[in-house]
Amino acid sequence: MNIKHLFFLCIILLLGGCKTEEKSYTGKNYIEFSTLNHTFGVLNNEEWFEIPIVASYPVDSKLNIGVEVIAAESSAIEGLHFELESHTVAINADKKNAAIRIKGLAENLAINNTYEIALSLILNEENSISGKSPRTKVTLQRCYPFDINNFAGYAVLTSTWSMQYMNTDSTLVRTHIDENSDNTVVIEDMFYEGYDIRVQLDSTNRLEPLATLCGPQVLGSTGEAFGTIYGNGKLMIGYAPEGYISYYSTYENFLLLYSEIYVEEVGTVGYFGHILEWISDDEAERIMREGF
Numbered sequence: 001m002n003i004k005h006l007f008f009l010c011i012i013l014l015l016g017g018c019k020t021e022e023k024s025y026t027g028k029n030y031i032e033f034s035t036l037n038h039t040f041g042v043l044n045n046e047e048w049f050e051i052p053i054v055a056s057y058p059v060d061s062k063l064n065i066g067v068e069v070i071a072a073e074s075s076a077i078e079g080l081h082f083e084l085e086s087h088t089v090a091i092n093a094d095k096k097n098a099a100i101r102i103k104g105l106a107e108n109l110a111i112n113n114t115y116e117i118a119l120s121l122i123l124n125e126e127n128s129i130s131g132k133s134p135r136t137k138v139t140l141q142r143c144y145p146f147d148i149n150n151f152a153g154y155a156v157l158t159s160t161w162s163m164q165y166m167n168t169d170s171t172l173v174r175t176h177i178d179e180n181s182d183n184t185v186v187i188e189d190m191f192y193e194g195y196d197i198r199v200q201l202d203s204t205n206r207l208e209p210l211a212t213l214c215g216p217q218v219l220g221s222t223g224e225a226f227g228t229i230y231g232n233g234k235l236m237i238g239y240a241p242e243g244y245i246s247y248y249s250t251y252e253n254f255l256l257l258y259s260e261i262y263v264e265e266v267g268t269v270g271y272f273g274h275i276l277e278w279i280s281d282d283e284a285e286r287i288m289r290e291g292f
Helices: 003-016 160-165 222-226 281-290
Strands: 031-033 037-042 049-055 063-069 082-084 088-091 097-104 114-122 135-142 153-159 170-177 184-187 197-202 210-213 217-221 234-239 247-249 254-263 267-278
Touching: 031 114, 037 049, 037 097, 049 088, 088 097, 097 114, 097 135, 153 160, 153 281, 160 267, 170 267, 170 281, 197 217, 197 254, 210 234, 210 247, 210 254, 217 222, 222 234
Parallel strands: 037 135
Antiparallel strands: 031 049, 049 097, 063 088, 063 114, 082 097, 114 135, 153 170, 153 267, 170 184, 184 197, 197 210, 217 234, 234 254, 247 254, 254 267
């Protein structure tokens, strides 16, 4: 065997001798909920939600765990307000994660209420910390599906701007859906004729439906608002400061919008709140006939 062959043989032996050591775990394997609180928005009776549980490290063999509803600490009633898919949950061999499945029964949940469920895992001593059963709190809240078309048509606009500068509490406005932008409502002639205002509705989080102005927009002219020209003559509406949260309701069909109203290069007029409440065509016709 020449030197070259001997060199390659040594390399092969060295590579063959390299073994990846499997991780070994020692100590108790604790099982617990991934978080102490869970909140779910319930749209119907069919949607299942998952409540994760986790072990300290993968289990050697399949581990079945009991799940208990602590009725004395719950405002929701099993079978009336919610269902568990099972009262046991299994962590499979060589795994460390599993999930309890739960669904709300929307038809029995009041829209303005929240329903709490206290859950506990039934474990043996070696899988529980200090012998205590892990617990978590689940909150269910009824939600209604988002449909952008519900925010088109007639609406009653009540605004601190109109109260302060237009000598009226409420006005009747029309809105339509902006076909060129996702989930965007156009408020026609919001305060002054010829000046429409666009607002986007964000339905990403069904529990926190948010509304946002589509950037700074011209609300009207300073001449019409104040009887004289300030700056460039444009009265602007823009974002409110941090902490003012604009949102909408899919159940009650209203929109609460906070904004800054200002004149560029002149300054802020103030911060104002605007509420739009969508109404039927019949109610709008009544208002047009009789007023507010």
